[in-house]
């Protein structure tokens with residue numbers, strides 16, 4: 172008996188490694204009842220159509236999934252290499268909540284996965300959701316923003332950030348389906364679909380075929396809202412509107428850099444308010460400045476669909492009353508608040524009249540709140556991440572302060588509209604910490620000796636005489652010492668980059684990233700040898716948990732540790748997306 | 753503008769042993785002599801020069817418009833100074849010239865994208881590449897208007913064709 176059991180165990184193990192089929196959605200997927208999703212099984216090698224058996228909870232799958240799979244004899248990889256057989260059912264749907272165990276077999280290949288299909292209450296807890304996302308927002312960004320914006324006396328903050336008063340919170344695990352590490356595509360996609368995915372993927376599971384538009388889709392929150400509610404939808408960002416985070420509200424693609432296609436996906440969903448940068452992907456290819464490879468003029472298409480176009484701050488104010496607003500304020504990513512409002516560097520010379528995140532949030536709320544059925548608004552502070560990559564901490568922190576001011580606008584709205592859930596979170600973190608101060612008045616010329624730690628750090632001497640919440644000057648004599656724990660080769664200057672955003676490393680002809688010599692002669696600069704592979708151009712995302720905070724009806728759903736995909740369930744519950752309204 | 757005036761102290765060797773490769777590690781004089789022996793690298797007849805600032809007279813969200821100077825120079829030999837962006841391949845027939853050095857590589861990094869005012873430079877023979885922090889002067893025939901590279905699908909608005917370049 173003992174011998175027999177061992178033999179059985181060995182053969183099971185063999186099947187597990189050599190002949191494993193992959194099922195999408197993956198094991199332990201959480202699926203909103205009634206939401207369409209693509210069901211796919213990838214077999215290892217060729218199988219015969221008649222050998223494929225699929226059962227759900229012991230019964231035929233067709234009734235449970237509402238359709239029949241198509242058999243693909245051979246999927247093709249790069250250079251036409253055979254990847255194996257597959258079955259595919261697009262737009263499957265399960266209406267009833269419960270645990271669904273799916274068993275697939277073909278020959279000696281077997282796979283079993285279990286999905287958790289969840290329903291939502293019939294009645295919504297809140298009418299509106301404002302989802303504010305600081306891209307890359309880590310604990311250090313919050314701490315630094317509070318110190319820089321409010322100051323500190325005898326160890327107590329002199330004021331509170333708007334995000335400090337959100338009363339519910341959770342730790343969010345951001346890992347992706349194929350790696351503990353993560354990017355803005357799969358993380359935001361998990362928030363906006365309830366399904367985790369792979370780095371670079373939006374609104375799809377990452378299948379094995381190279382095509383970027385054929386991967387198994389899952390429903391986005393925008394599509395779910397269109398399917399079951401009459402709510403308005405708004406997407407606001409300081410990056411290109413096609414960038415991963417805003418794109419995740421509406422998009423399905425394996426590759427986040429399919430930006431021209433993503434514009435089309437925005438057009439398909441037609442959120443009532445679309446504000447950000449990235450106009451280059453809206454212009455037909457013969458227009459100088461266009462980044463499209465076709466002749467589609469999406470500016471015209473959106474206008475014909477009833478959108479009022481705004482291309483700068485003044486036009487945004489004028490557009491504020493209209494039904495639908497397309498605001499594009501830059502051909503690429505918008506500049507940071509430090510550049511826009513204070514230094515006038517970056518590309519502010521070319522686009523001098525860009526609105527800020529606060530104004531964009533206000534206009535979006537004014538417009539969306541006209542809908543008596545409510546709205547979903549996503550607001551992204553994109554440059555917290557875009558400036559944390561090159562370790563340009565002053566730009567990242569000033570944008571965190573701007574983000575907090577957008578949160579304050581949302582909180583003000585919530586005072587008069589208490590049926591609003593506010594969620595404030597990051598999509599992933601960065602490896603960054605505040606460790607003390609850098610004090611120019613400490614003796615000596617060596618800058619590292621001016622780094623104050625423990626008792627020697629004291630307090631920074633930023634001033635905010637005009638009480639706008641932003642430091643009057645970021646280059647003060649005793650400033651925050653903020654360092655990354657991962658980096659390419661670079662020169663540490665111990666100073667804010669007042670000319671233009673920091674570019675720590677440049678590519679050498681060998682392909683390796685080397686320290687940017689432009690900073691070598693900054694007084695006090697020291698060479699820092701990288702601890703990342705030489706292919707890394709900047710600092711990378713951390714795997715550390717994100718802190719999510721929330722306030723308003725439904726916020727009690729956020730607690731303890733949650734997977735990023737679980738956040739969607741709280742949003743769905745709060746708005747009762749599972750019920751037709 | 754980037755404070756690019758300083759010359760790198762440690763110049764890594766190029767992979768191409770006869771091109772700009774070795775030259776870079778040698779003295780400036782040796783470098784120039786090396787260029788002189790390579791006819792391919794010699795600038796074409798000095799034509800008019802253009803700066804990145806002169807390319808467009810309007811840069812707006814709804815598109816850029818070519819300056820009168822660019823329109824007048826279409827089809828003529830023109831020199832432009834800029835920076836060579838990290839290339840699509842180690843060896844390619846074109847590269848992207850940018851106004852400021854690109855530390856990131858939009859060809860390889862899905863997180864980054866090109867600035868809108870790039871110039872695409874076609875060279876007649878494949879070449880190895882210079883570090884993106886080095887200011888170069890490219891001379892070639894100016895082509896104006898949208899064009900899609902048949903091999904790569906890369907769309908450009910301004911090109912210098914049959915070009916040669918040298919470091920400044």
Ligand SMILES: [Zn+2]
Nearest residue numbers: 307355556712
């Ligand atoms: Zn990032």
